[in-house]
Amino acid sequence: MAVVTRPDAPAGRGRKLVASPVAERAEEAGIEVLKPGRPREEGFLARLREIAPDCCPVVAYGALLPKSALDIPARGWVNLHFSLLPAWRGAAPVQHAVLAGDEVTGASTFQIEEGLDSGPVYGVLTEQVRPHDTSGDLLTRLAFAGSGLLVATMDGIEDGTLQAVPQPAEGVTLAPKIEVEDAKVDWAAPALRVDRVIRGCAPAPGAWTVFRDERLKLMSAVSAAGHDELALAPGELAVTKKAVYAGTGSHPLELVWVQPQGKKPMKAADWARGVRIEGGERLGD
Numbered sequence: 001m002a003v004v005t006r007p008d009a010p011a012g013r014g015r016k017l018v019a020s021p022v023a024e025r026a027e028e029a030g031i032e033v034l035k036p037g038r039p040r041e042e043g044f045l046a047r048l049r050e051i052a053p054d055c056c057p058v059v060a061y062g063a064l065l066p067k068s069a070l071d072i073p074a075r076g077w078v079n080l081h082f083s084l085l086p087a088w089r090g091a092a093p094v095q096h097a098v099l100a101g102d103e104v105t106g107a108s109t110f111q112i113e114e115g116l117d118s119g120p121v122y123g124v125l126t127e128q129v130r131p132h133d134t135s136g137d138l139l140t141r142l143a144f145a146g147s148g149l150l151v152a153t154m155d156g157i158e159d160g161t162l163q164a165v166p167q168p169a170e171g172v173t174l175a176p177k178i179e180v181e182d183a184k185v186d187w188a189a190p191a192l193r194v195d196r197v198i199r200g201c202a203p204a205p206g207a208w209t210v211f212r213d214e215r216l217k218l219m220s221a222v223s224a225a226g227h228d229e230l231a232l233a234p235g236e237l238a239v240t241k242k243a244v245y246a247g248t249g250s251h252p253l254e255l256v257w258v259q260p261q262g263k264k265p266m267k268a269a270d271w272a273r274g275v276r277i278e279g280g281e282r283l284g285d
Helices: 021-028 042-051 093-099 135-159 191-200 268-275
Strands: 009-011 016-018 056-059 077-081 104-111 121-128 207-211 214-223 237-239 244-246 253-260
Touching (some): 056 135, 244 268
Antiparallel strands (some): 009 016, 104 121, 207 214
């Protein structure tokens, strides 16, 4: 009946206002688009009351819905959340699943209430976290699988075959937004932890470190366990013709893709050749 999405935002070099992809898709389909700055705006609430929707599905909206909005649709608002609730309630469930080393995660549909992702659950699906998954990889798979779960949930609500089940009180974990400072690599940490930070923060906000007083984004790395000849201190770099290694609190990691400050992503070996790394140089403060 209508689509709710964020307001148009500046984008590109010209900083022109650009509609969200959701808004563009809705307009192509001839569906009315509502773009409230905040979902408690009276004009938005008034229009929502006029539309009088039966049920409102929500994905990654990014704003808390007030009770005045929650009360309008007869069957409420149903959110698609990318975790197995009550685990990882909050803005960054996929990133936190990777950071924590979870082997299995998934998606849940639940009835939105005033609490943070605390409403009763309609349905779930599970998804294995693969050893080299970034948050972007995992979120892409969950988005495709989750779309089917959300449609099935809406169908079950409509035909009365689906009832929401309260979340258990045990097993609650929180997944707040990953800030830039959270994505800074601690080279004294074990390689396993550094690898999780790099994968968990990719593609956004991006794990990072410092090299020669400039920020260096770390986009991917792989374990270099077994390279006994590499006795590297935390953050210390070693360069061969085809590879770049960095020491950690345990065994080294091979850096695969990096992004120097103000430049495009590049292979770590190409970056190392360009900056001419000297013996003993390190990443980090």
